[in-house]
Amino acid sequence: MTATAARAHGAASLDAMFRPASIAVVGASAAPDKAGHAMVRALRDFPGTLHLVNPRGGEVLGRAVIPSLREASDVDLAVLVVPPDAVPGALEDARAAGTRAAVVCAGGFAESGPAGARVQERVVAVAREAGIRLLGPNTSGFVNPVDRTTANFMPAVADLPPGTVGLVAQSGGVNLALAFLLARAGVGLRLGVGLGNAVDVDFPEVLDHLALDDATTAVGLHVEGVADGPALLAALRRTTARKPVVALKVGRSDVSEFARSHTGALTGSYAVTRAALQQSGAVVVDSLEELVAALVALRSVRLPAAARIGVGLVTGQAGPGLVVTDALGARGVALPPLTDATQLRLAQLLPPLTFQRNPVDTGRPSPTFGPVVRTVLDDPGVDVVGVYALDEPGALDPAAALAPLAGRVLLASGGPADALAERRHCLDAVGVPVLAGPGDLATALAAVAADAQVRAVHDAPPVAPTRTVGRTLDEHEAKTLLEGHGLRTPRRHVATDRAQAHAALADLVHGGGRAVVKVLAADVPHKSDVGGVHVGVRDDAGLDRALDAIDAIPRGADPDDRATDGAGPDVRAPRRYLIEELAAPGPELIVGAVRDPVFGPVVLLGLGGVAAELGGEPVLRLAPLSAERAHEMVRALPPAVLHGFRGAPPVDVAALADVLRAVGDVVTTYGDVTELDLNPVRLTADGPVVLDALVVADPATLPGGDS
Amino acid sequence: MTATAARAHGAASLDAMFRPASIAVVGASAAPDKAGHAMVRALRDFPGTLHLVNPRGGEVLGRAVIPSLREASDVDLAVLVVPPDAVPGALEDARAAGTRAAVVCAGGFAESGPAGARVQERVVAVAREAGIRLLGPNTSGFVNPVDRTTANFMPAVADLPPGTVGLVAQSGGVNLALAFLLARAGVGLRLGVGLGNAVDVDFPEVLDHLALDDATTAVGLHVEGVADGPALLAALRRTTARKPVVALKVGRSDVSEFARSHTGALTGSYAVTRAALQQSGAVVVDSLEELVAALVALRSVRLPAAARIGVGLVTGQAGPGLVVTDALGARGVALPPLTDATQLRLAQLLPPLTFQRNPVDTGRPSPTFGPVVRTVLDDPGVDVVGVYALDEPGALDPAAALAPLAGRVLLASGGPADALAERRHCLDAVGVPVLAGPGDLATALAAVAADAQVRAVHDAPPVAPTRTVGRTLDEHEAKTLLEGHGLRTPRRHVATDRAQAHAALADLVHGGGRAVVKVLAADVPHKSDVGGVHVGVRDDAGLDRALDAIDAIPRGADPDDRATDGAGPDVRAPRRYLIEELAAPGPELIVGAVRDPVFGPVVLLGLGGVAAELGGEPVLRLAPLSAERAHEMVRALPPAVLHGFRGAPPVDVAALADVLRAVGDVVTTYGDVTELDLNPVRLTADGPVVLDALVVADPATLPGGDS
DSSP: OOHHHHHHHHHHHTHHHHSOSEEEEETOOSOTTSHHHHHHHHTTTOOSEEEEEOTTOOEETTEEEESOGGGOOSOSEEEEOSOGGGHHHHHHHHHHTTOOEEEEOOOOSGGGOHHHHHHHHHHHHHHHHHTOEEEOSSOOBEEBGGGTBOOBSOGGGGGOOEEEEEEEESSHHHHHHHHHHHHHTTOOEEEEEEOTTOSSSOHHHHHHHHHHOTTOOEEEEEESOOSOHHHHHHHHHHHHTTSOEEEEESOHHHHHHHHHHOGGGGGOHHHHHHHHHHHTTOEEESSHHHHHHHHHHHTTOOOOOOSOOOEEEEESSHHHHHHHHHHHHHTTOOOOOOOHHHHHHHHHHSOTTSOBSSSEEOSSOOTTHHHHHHHHHHSTTOSEEEEEEEOOTTTOOHHHHHGGGTTSEEEEEESOHHHHHHHHHHHHHHTOOEESSHHHHHHHHHHHHHHHHHTTSOOOOOOOOOBOOOSOBOHHHHHHHHHTTTOOOOOEEEESSHHHHHHHHHHHHTTTOOEEEEEEOTTOSOGGGGTOEEEEEOSHHHHHHHHHHHHTSOTTOOTTOOOOOTTSOOTTSOOEEEEEEOOOOOOEEEEEEEEETTTEEEEEEEEOHHHHHTTOOOEEEESSOOHHHHHHHHHTSOHHHHTOOTTOOOOOHHHHHHHHHHHHHHHHHBTTEEEEEEEEEEEETTEEEEOOOEEEEOGGGSTTOOO | OOHHHHHHHHHHHTHHHHSOSEEEEETOOSOTTSHHHHHHHHTTTOOSEEEEEOTTOOEETTEEEESOGGGOOSOSEEEEOSOGGGHHHHHHHHHHTTOOEEEEOOOOSGGGOHHHHHHHHHHHHHHHHHTOEEEOSSOOBEEBGGGTBOOBSOGGGGGOOEEEEEEEESSHHHHHHHHHHHHHTTOOEEEEEEOTTOSSSOHHHHHHHHHHOTTOOEEEEEESOOSOHHHHHHHHHHHHTTSOEEEEESOHHHHHHHHHHOGGGGGOHHHHHHHHHHHTTOEEESSHHHHHHHHHHHTTOOOOOOSOOOEEEEESSHHHHHHHHHHHHHTTOOOOOOOHHHHHHHHHHSOTTSOBSSSEEOSSOOTTHHHHHHHHHHSTTOSEEEEEEEOOTTTOOHHHHHGGGTTSEEEEEESOHHHHHHHHHHHHHHTOOEESSHHHHHHHHHHHHHHHHHTTSOOOOOOOOOBOOOSOBOHHHHHHHHHTTTOOOOOEEEESSHHHHHHHHHHHHTTTOOEEEEEEOTTOOOGGGGTOEEEEEOSHHHHHHHHHHHHTSOTTOOTTOOOOOTTSOOTTSOOEEEEEEOOOOOOEEEEEEEEETTTEEEEEEEEOHHHHHTTOOOEEEESSOOHHHHHHHHHTSOHHHHTOOTTOOOOOHHHHHHHHHHHHHHHHHBTTEEEEEEEEEEEETTEEEEOOOEEEEOGGGSTTOOO
8 A cells, every 4th residue: 555545544534533424422421410411412413323322221312322332333433421441341342333433532541640541551452453543532522513523522512613624633622712712703613623642543644634625724733742743744744735724832931931041942842843833834823813813814815835925905994004014014024015006006096195005095995995905916016915994884895895806815804793794704605704803814914924935945855864973972073074064164183182282283373373272072062161162372372371271171070061972982081172273253153953852853043142042042944954945944044143243244045054954964864963063153254164063972862772 | 270180170171072961963964975974873872962063954864954063052072074174164163152072083184294284283273272172183083882972983883882991092993993802802891082183182181081980990002103201101100090001002013123123223112112101000912902801801800019910720621721821921921839738728629630730720610610719819829810611501600600709810711602792791790801712811811910010110200300411421421420320330541642541551450450442532432343442451562552453443434423413522633542441251231221202211221232133122111210110120131131141140130220220310310311321231240330331412302402
């Protein structure tokens, strides 16, 4: 079976879960306060065959209850509303009934401690043996309003409106919270899934299911943690190739707190997960409310992939239009100036005293409103137009004005709830999203732009490591390795005694230069902090002072000393020295890489010094880096840095991108490298030079390694 | 008349505007598409006397139209829906009818150009002469649903629900957009005012009106620009002493763009206005949606002023609770740990497997939900509790559980719209705000905390300047001035020739020290950029090299040369030198002050170098600074800086606060000082030392000055 066929098979097999022809509720209960009762109520409109199972028999909500699932047959989906200990037995019964999928609602499994974890292991084993796909445990279930299939113990969700949005939430509670927020925004669901403990069905399977389901036009993702990074990203790439995905990653505040306390948090999983999701084509947002606004828009408006998206804004009232413009600006979405031709045409349509650039203020809407929006859309720099107008039935019929522009226009309006619901109803039907206010309109426009932009950069395919470095490298070894990947370093000599050091200095400062003298030892990674770096040495006296200071460094005294592997240097050996040519001046950046436990190799580009301490976040991207990804990564630096900082000329994007690609190649090629630190890389007039380098290796990270 | 009485009088006089017993609509029209028709429809439920005026007479919506306002008497409010040119005459007529207030809806005044500005001047003159208070021009008007008084040409607003929230929006459109967003959130209005061009009635008057109106429990403010800073802040202080005010300042994106391009933008009005609003007791938010969520909460929950507010969180579903916790953390609101006693009590109320610290996860809500919330509220570290629970009628009755805790508890819920509206209705009546989702709950909790915290710091009263410095000071003069205000500077000598310079060096480096040699000239403010600063000079040879470099600086070559006043130094005079003792090491900050054209003296505390270039925003506060304000200002530094950066010990808050107060005193005392730059202030082990200083003066800023 090919991978594609397997995937299609895997996705199709979830039809038994999410679109079953028959369902059995195991643990159906007549007691109104029980989840087993609520589940039956939630399934009251299920159009297929519904079996209720309880050893006590009797009736629930007027339906007969059978004592065992073994009395039923052809059951697609078993919904288990029974305590954890009863789940393995129920699964055995389900197998006998030909069941292919099960939802396990109960909590008290792995999330509750070792005893629960043991029960969970049994459940997984039984389900696997039985060939039953499992959702949960520890989830309220799923909602499929289109097929009136609400396998969820929250009865109110049975009334959620059908629609075209798919949801995959790590938490059953967030799945429902999101579903209700979407309903409030007038958006219906195709399918909403709460994964819970996700012992079997997880993000990748549900994403593939939604990717292949033509009735789903956009997908929302709620991520707390990720078990299998590469599988998630592969499924996400397949999905975003077909339809937009909007993702919220929880954990930004914990990570930012951690990042403030230590630069090690630069590698924190929040930042890596966000970068990984974006690289795989998802639009990443910061709150459930933003997720909803983005889905309102993206379920009917998707632009072709493009590196730049031009947003136009037309407003019936200047004040709210200014609020939208401001919010877009704060998100980095600028409104491009309109061409002279567009402005000339607008001047013919509008009263003379309104602002007619971008945004375009129409004044109180009139019959020219539709032609104004069309004119802005026709501007060559504009890809999508946002419209804000208070609801004024006498002055503007938004459906008539905007319907012909569906697919490239979004509306936000203010007015009485019933009037807005009516507008939304009409415009939804023709593919014009209607947002609830200025802030949501800005969020939605930014999401539409981001969805097109994230797909415009293509990544290099993942590669498997082929080599190892064997152990953590000292600075000289690390620089030699990097030179092999095309990076520039200062000319240097290694000295193991003073005579060698003086000879090295004589060679390097010959002709009036200056040198940098450093301790050379893999066990002293923070050399500057312990007096191990001496800059500007120009003569023998200066060299001796530097060497004296280096010799005085206590062994193992570095407070941040990193663990080195067993193959590390003998700390009793004499000090070694690195004598380097002083590099040309220039501003400095930090380039690095880590091996994320979930997502694998990640390249980092950041600012040094206090800027990093202040939480100036580095740019992160998964390695290996394609050339366009490396360029995109450099361009993601803060504009103040990119366009020349500390009086320097603008950053040479191509040269720095080459450095990033080389670092990405090293961390992907050498499977035991856990961390690279090129700190700093100096941007000299002749190109980037690696002034210091550290390569940390841990054989335990290798497949089969002792981790 | 005392100031208080005058204020009371001024506020009371707006009753004729906002709570009139009789209204005349001038420009009433029978044509349904005219604003003069919409206005009559909007006032259809007005309970007082309504006159319709139009020279053509006839009927509008079944009411008789009189040809002139002069035929009416005892008209409190004239609503003018006539073109700009007709406004002065209409005001004359209104005066004859005894009118005390007028709303002018038309645009086409000062905002449209010089011709409109001339008409606007006439309107103001006529109104002032006639003793008529004026709202507008260029506004849709106001809405007072409580008194069924909707002087607004947007008819739908007549159906806005009455409530207790007051709105003051610079834009008539934003006033309505906000009113509809509030209605969507279930919140009614006491009064919503769009100021428009604000030629007479402006922020201060409406704020005072709402402050004294007992039916108003919270106020929302939408600010684009401010005409009279001190008047706004004084009114805001009076208002926030009585009730919460939430403010949105438009302009963050423009300012941040500007700030990225030049550090001069550190003084940009967005940042100053935000700081000024907060210092006067307002809760400042970033969007209309946040403004709405904050008002939902603050209209019924206000805590006593306190420097620290402890927020508790109780959640029925772990996933949404985590989202709220994350959003609070991102806003800097941490959830304090609960005491052992509280946790013991919670353990008796909850199943053993839920998280019972803070947040407290109850699992599916049960009858103990109310006691759980009360237990968290009773914790000594908790001032207010947020609750999230999906709507589950069988499992939880929020009204029964939370009503007894009203005033210190907020609820957010997810569920069907009608069920939530019912909950909201019940809980609103008892003072428990109900938010629409996790993000809004986080916004609301942060706003409740901020409202209590902004009132906990008291400012020094404004002072009038009493002295002048006369002209821009050179570094030596600036440091001498600062020493007079208690600041420390390095020991130094001024030299006007090489002999003096060598004598100065001998004095300063005597005993092995080092010196800093600088050019001394008020016309070279960016000394380092032109080779005017030489650090570490220790002997005569080094001094001569430094002096040679300084003498080589071209006159007037500094690209950022600042304009100096006529009394500045003669650029043909010989160079002067400043020879200083090298200061002890330590991290460096920038302290400064500017005279904002709207709000007056402002003190800045920021980070130097690339951190500032990257948009690391400085802390701004209006001067003069009270001791507690100066301390609060220091504590507003990023935690990474405050707690010790670049390996330094924590910042000495009291010592740095003294520096800030001194700078505040200088900029308030000397009326011609427009800018102070203490860049850097080095935090040495012996306390802060001013390493460089610039004092820029401009006599034109003085009252009567030529600006």
